[in-house]
Amino acid sequence: QKEVEQNSGPxxxxxxxxASLNCTYSDRVxxxxxxxxxxxxxxxxxxxxxYSNGDKEDGRFTAQLNKASQYVSLLIRDSQPSDSATYLCxxxxxxxxxxxxxxxxxxxxxxx
Amino acid sequence: xAGVVQSPRYKIIEKKQPVAxxxxxxxxxxxxxxxxxxxxxxxxxxxxxxxxxxxxxxxLPKDRFSAERLKxxxxxxxxxxxxxxxxxxxxxxxxAGQGASKRGSYNEQFFGPGTRLTVL
Numbered sequence: 001q002k003e004v005e006q007n008s009g010p011x012x013x014x015x016x017x018x019a020s021l022n023c024t025y026s027d028r029v030x031x032x033x034x035x036x037x038x039x040x041x042x043x044x045x046x047x048x049x050x051y052s053n054g055d056k057e058d059g060r061f062t063a064q065l066n067k068a069s070q071y072v073s074l075l076i077r078d079s080q081p082s083d084s085a086t087y088l089c090x091x092x093x094x095x096x097x098x099x100x101x102x103x104x105x106x107x108x109x110x111x112x
Numbered sequence: 113x114a115g116v117v118q119s120p121r122y123k124i125i126e127k128k129q130p131v132a133x134x135x136x137x138x139x140x141x142x143x144x145x146x147x148x149x150x151x152x153x154x155x156x157x158x159x160x161x162x163x164x165x166x167x168x169x170x171x172l173p174k175d176r177f178s179a180e181r182l183k184x185x186x187x188x189x190x191x192x193x194x195x196x197x198x199x200x201x202x203x204x205x206x207x208a209g210q211g212a213s214k215r216g217s218y219n220e221q222f223f224g225p226g227t228r229l230t231v232l
Contacts, residue, residue: 004154032219034220034221036223042225043201043203043223043224043225043226044155044203044223045223046220046221046222046223049217049220088154088155090154090221092219098143098145098160098162098167098168098207098219099157099160099168100155100157100221102153102154102155102156103154104152104153104154105152105153105154
């Protein structure tokens with residue numbers, strides 16, 4: 001089992017819709033969770049971090065964390081074509097603080 | 113505030129040649145990371161530095177890869193000799209580390225633009 005798994009995608013949504021990206025992780029002691037956005041040919045850009053169970057909102061982005069289910073998600077409201085990118089879920093395992101384990105990413109396309 | 117700086121952005125070399133990548137982290141960031149990213153995959157850690165000390169290099173192929181972070185600021189990653197399978201994007205990232213003043217931000221990692229290496 002991989003450390004971090006993301007829904008395979010690609011995901012395609014119309015402009016204005018809600019995009020839902022999901023991620024599960026294997027290590028129960030994981031403490032920190034991150035979402036990165038990566039445009040084609042560019043490096044990952046941090047868009048959200050979440051440390052506690054529940055929801056965290058930042059503009060059109062909402063991260064949701066459920067440690068009991070070992071599940072973290074990212075919702076993008078009012079999706080825009082500029083949101084089209086690959087979204088990477090990353091987890092900082094408690095036993096190896098500082099090392100991020102990344103999923104393979106979910107490619108999102110928002111069509112006008 | 114300036115971000116993580118990397119150079120070169122692109123490098124094409126022949127197999128068995130040496131190559132080096134340079135990284136300058138965000139000012140004040142104590143922790144520096146080198147990652148490797150293959151196409152269609154997430155980044156994978158090669159080495160992590162806390163100031164000058166390499167605290168996690170378990171994933172670094174030490175027979176051909178080496179890294180240093182003299183004076184705890186800039187870092188260099190070297191491959192000698194390069195192999196065809198080393199073609200990838202090499203990413204440098206930094207984080208504030210344990211000395212961060214903002215709660216919860218000590219381990220937020222910020223990436224540089226990366227170096228795309230092609231080995232022919």
